[in-house]
Amino acid sequence: MRRFYAPPERFTGGRVRLGDEEAHHICRVLRLGPGDKIHVFDGLGHEYLVEIEIAAGRVVSGRVLAEVPQEKEAPLSLALAQGLAKGDKLELVIQKATEIGVKEVIPVHTARSVLKISEGTRRTERWQRIAREASKQCGRTFVPRVESVTTLEALSARFKEFDAVLIFWEEERARRLRAALAELAGKGKVRRLLILVGPEGGFTQEEVDLVVEAGALPVTLGPRILRTETAGLVAASIILYELGDLG
Amino acid sequence: MRRFYAPPERFTGGRVRLGDEEAHHICRVLRLGPGDKIHVFDGLGHEYLVEIEIAAGRVVSGRVLAEVPQEKEAPLSLALAQGLAKGDKLELVIQKATEIGVKEVIPVHTARSVLKISEGTRRTERWQRIAREASKQCGRTFVPRVESVTTLEALSARFKEFDAVLIFWEEERARRLRAALAELAGKGKVRRLLILVGPEGGFTQEEVDLVVEAGALPVTLGPRILRTETAGLVAASIILYELGDLG
Incomplete structure (x- = not known):
């Protein structure tokens, strides 16, 4: 069954109206029409079986027939704070992390980030679209939130939102x-975990001091040096294997 | 200390002669000369402290002073058989896998591989260079072997070289x-493990039947659908975490 994304506000009165891009794909590319059934997910963890009622150019809407039960989300809520890296590395990180x-x-903009905050801010919308597309492709009904670029200082002030923070x-x-x-598991259930990965060149000593002061645990991934875009993906794989539903 | 690669045949009589590319880098880019010390690894797991004796254009050679002890290699030997994928995805896989x-x-060329065997063969040298460069960067002294493109039939005939095969x-x-x-660990120590990952679109039922018949265990990585270039990296991360030295 074909899957499409529509944010929650597009669901009203038992019906859903698809956005322009999705509508175009349904009408022009897939040539679906009234009576055809599709799946529509809301990015917050729900997916619905929908029967198309209207399909005309950029207007596609349909009736919600049923919610489709989902078991695609890990019991652990893992947040990845990634130091701004060069080029389009963050795109790769967001796609794979999803x-x-x-x-x-x-x-996160850090001392050794080459990309400026303003450049990161300009790319935020593109990054969010990458998360949406990756969710669609991998069968998730939840779209990871890509936040606006922040600083380590601002992020440190939010550590208390998490059960634990690893750098x-x-x-x-x-x-x-x-x-x-193992240390975290011994202290009770971990529901929200934040991991911090530096940019090319890593974090400075001052940055590590700052976040450790704020409660983060410094950890190593082993004997080989991982590139910035590899570290988060390896760490997320291992953590969602240990504490989540991966593998 | 700067690290350079030279294959074993370049080490003779307590001296090593660097290849053209490395020599150029040493002389022209880093401007090192006689008396300077560098590290040279042989791609088979050894790394040496070397004092440069001659550095002239494309000729750089030096005296091996000592072997540098290494603990960069996992106790598990993991081989990744990757279905030929579109574009430069295999480059990403090789870099990250290293x-x-x-x-x-x-x-591996499979039924749903879009890339032809001949195209894969043409790229083998490039892939090997990517493995070499990635080894250099991540601190490994061992350069992963990138084999010539093969078929599932030919690969199946080699399953007995491994303690276990997962598809x-x-x-x-x-x-x-x-x-x-857990099943494998229960059967004794796993030293050589082969994992098989399909191309875009996955393996066909016939292909799965073929390799299962030859002794491979079919496994799933969980509820989300991973892209071909993500699956191998996630699987390798988890396996080298469980049975190796990662994390």
């Missing part, structure tokens, strides 16, 4: 991710 | 990777 099951991506740091020698996860 | 710690990448298949519902790894 498939892996991350709930939230927070682009991946190549100079950490003692605490492996494995040990950190 | 960082994660895979030992061998085997490009990731989106239609497998029962056996999760977690369960498969």
